Amino acid sequence: MTEVAMNEITVTLTTDFGEASPYVAAMKGGILSINPRARLLDLTHQIPPQNVRHAAYYLASALPYFPGSALHVVVVDPGVGTERAILYIESGGHRLLAPDNGCWTQLVGAGRSPTVIRVADSRYWRQPVSDTFHGRDIFAPVAGHLSLGLDPRLLGPPASQWIQLTIPEPRVESRVVYGQVVFVDDFGNLISNISRSLLTDPAIVRIANTEIRRWVRSYGEAKEGDLVALLSSNGTVEVAVCQGNAANHLKLGINAPVQITPASVDARQ
């Protein structure tokens, strides 16, 4: 394994600021002002505005693939300027700075014990701290200091409580699985929260009022325009139109109900 000099670590940025606004740039400048050798890496700035649940899905889908040497800065922060805390989190080999709104708890998952520190020592902040842009005034300089090797314990006291998002889990009733769409990607693929382990084979997918009996392994297996079910790259049930856009075709999006019925159960109904 190639080693990374401490002050050259990758600092990733995930925000809901959009690509057009100067807020992202101000944060980048703020990090580089503390550590000009930090390696900045955009993840996305297109989390839908203030959508903490979307941020949670995004982080759980993206961060597990990163090496532990990276530091992830997440600013999806509808509570900025209120008493909500800013947290430094270490868990499963990943390190994050994030607001205490639950955006990171899906990443960590149940049953694991993260190390969490409340970012409280204003010595590492930009002064004066605004009430509306902690990304620039707190997250960025703290990330800069951490990228230089600052001991996270100097940031503030350990935290033992934090906000946890209630992530919708699928439920199973009489062998029928009831879940929902939790993400729509740029191809219009509708990705559900029903994981492979809940599937029987063969099974019938119902998404809103549409029934799908055709399963494929990959998009290229069916003809252009075919509506199919498959396993997403996350291992959950996905509904797709081959070479097309299922979300537009079905006029469905996040929260659309998805139901999986084993063929044997369906036949009896």
Next chain:
Amino acid sequence: MTEVAMNEITVTLTTDFGEASPYVAAMKGGILSINPRARLLDLTHQIPPQNVRHAAYYLASALPYFPGSALHVVVVDPGVGTERAILYIESGGHRLLAPDNGCWTQLVGAGRSPTVIRVADSRYWRQPVSDTFHGRDIFAPVAGHLSLGLDPRLLGPPASQWIQLTIPEPRVESRVVYGQVVFVDDFGNLISNISRSLLTDPAIVRIANTEIRRWVRSYGEAKEGDLVALLSSNGTVEVAVCQGNAANHLKLGINAPVQITPASVDARQ
């Protein structure tokens, strides 16, 4: 402070090319062809096409947070291929390459004396130089050479004149402040040019035909959907809808008139 090897400096890019076109990539390749160790950093490529005033606002909002070691390349250049000059600018510890269209003068501000050089020596350019893409043919290679430590005085003669944008300034009449919206961010917040120093407390905000009497410190202080006034992270008056989009709600955008009336003055009217 960590030092940065001269040939590893950060070179930022700000353009109106959009994210989808190959023009941004051609510029990145052009810089790396001269200095493969330059650290490229996207600021934005979504300045509205040819909108020099927007670029000026963007740069003034973003660049002050960067360390002096960075070199900022700005290509918002409706005059490309005409006799407009390309300038190298040093001011207040910041270094830029930008077309001579005033996009950088708001950053420098009044009363400061920047060092300005007219980019004229074609030795540092890519040949042949096209008439429509100086970003690729002049800005990129010149930035590459500067990132390797080229003395900027070799780029061309000192400039003593340059285009200055007329930035709309608020005016005060009978203690009422008249300004305008100068930026709308991706959250739909309407940010005016009226700075904190012009405010009395309490004050009434009128934006177009809507009156706002509620001031908050941060978005989280009011209920979802509340229309409020607050101080933006730039220190100017901002109109926002909490957890919502004020621009869509009020159907207002850049140039919308904003008027601040001290409550004591308002009561007398």
Next chain:
Amino acid sequence: MTEVAMNEITVTLTTDFGEASPYVAAMKGGILSINPRARLLDLTHQIPPQNVRHAAYYLASALPYFPGSALHVVVVDPGVGTERAILYIESGGHRLLAPDNGCWTQLVGAGRSPTVIRVADSRYWRQPVSDTFHGRDIFAPVAGHLSLGLDPRLLGPPASQWIQLTIPEPRVESRVVYGQVVFVDDFGNLISNISRSLLTDPAIVRIANTEIRRWVRSYGEAKEGDLVALLSSNGTVEVAVCQGNAANHLKLGINAPVQITPASVDARQ
């Protein structure tokens, strides 16, 4: 020329994933997991979904400006999970990883002999390999290993056949050139496939039903709103509205027919 340490090479990313999805981030993490010192560089993630022809145009327009030290990873891959191959390509000093769908053959051009290797040895892949996301499971780790100096011949056997896109070429009949729009940039400029070498001077441009007799060298030469013809930065005929958007104005886009008639021929008709 500054040298680049092998493990610090630039790895560029070109995809159709969009900026909002976690797929781009998962790829970045996958590369950094193998080589945390790789220098990741976004080219674009806005290739229109599954549009291999657009990717081909993009790569041919952008990659020639890069130094040979870079490695270009291209994931526009409608055939993911089928038997289509993944290729490593060296040609003209450029190195790519791309699906075998022809997206890279326009870059290489006719008459050149690229070195092509079929990526086949799963030792360098992430396990398990999904059927829908080879970007994360094959392209990213292979790019990571290549950036560490892996001999490409270890990736798999040499390939002697690959898919070639049929790129529409202009034809000339009775001295009239018939071509088409092959790209529309974010300014709405309509860029054709008719290169400078096919032009006589003066000439009349017809795009769909609109005739243009005005040629300029640069956008700034005409008045705002003027419809003009000029040479694009690629050296091909382009139709533009000065300070405006020709695609919106003419309601035309990719594939619109473009016809160039020498004035002397036109006068005789």
